Amino acid sequence: MNITEVLSYYTCDASKLAIDASYREEIEDALNVPTKPKVTTEDEYVAAMGIKRLLCRIEVYMGNISHPLHSIFSDLENTYSKALSRYNNSLLVKNKDDRRLIKYLAWTKYFTSSVDHEQMLIEAAQKGLLKKRLTVSDDGKTHLSLFVWGLKFKVGNNVFSVDRLGREHRTYLETIGRQCIPTCVPTECFNRFVQNNPKLIEQIADVTENDYVTDVGDGKYKIRSIPFSVADQNDIYYAYQLKRTTNLAA
Incomplete structure (x- = not known):
């Protein structure tokens, strides 16, 4: 999927489904992130957290304008949340x-x-x-x-x-x-x-x-x-x- 496909979901109610220009660059970035994040080190954690925050902003925006592809970004954010949570859980004190x-x-x-x-x-x-x-x-x-x-x-x-x-x-x-x-x-x-x-x-x-x-x-x-x-x-x-x-x- 690319930004053109995302923007193609316009309807006659363009004002509702149109994506603000300020979000287009972030959406393009989000469409290119790994779909199966690996988080086993602190550097990978920092990178994945940055992507998660990006996805969160887009997910909220897409939800606010009721865009048909909202669930794609929501699911991807959830995937990153689980990966980050697994890493943090591995650091919990066990003793x-x-x-x-x-x-x-x-x-x-x-x-x-x-x-x-x-x-x-x-x-x-x-x-x-x-x-x-x-x-x-x-x-x-x-x-x-x-x-x-x-x-x-x-x-x-x-x-x-x-x-x-x-x-x-x-x-x-x-x-x-x-x-x-x-x-x-x-x-x-x-x-x-x-x-x-x-x-x-x-x-x-x-x-x-x-x-x-x-x-x-x-x-x-x-x-x-x-x-x-x-x-x-x-x-x-x-x-x-x-x-x-x-x-x-x-």
């Missing part, structure tokens, strides 16, 4: 202890003073389970944010269901995006980690345009909550509990 660690670091109901958060951040960083983002505020100060990655949760959208009592409940959907979830630890522990481990922080990978910072909370594109069982809480406590020293009076 049980590592998953428990990063789930805790993203858990918003963290322990306060009973566990060693600095040690947890060190371990997660050494294992490549963290990503970072540096931002500069208006006053010129640089701020560091840390995120865990390798987990996958459903995110909220703006569609709500209504129960029999008339209460609205946000619906949550799977996503193909690579989620980076903000760490949630006591501020003093975070600051101590930053102060004591500058070289380790330099080695933490940056959040890229192909990562999606995904917050926890009630809202669109947010994770409702991080599930963290009592058993996992106990395991974290006993693995990372702070050792306290008691001074006995002479």
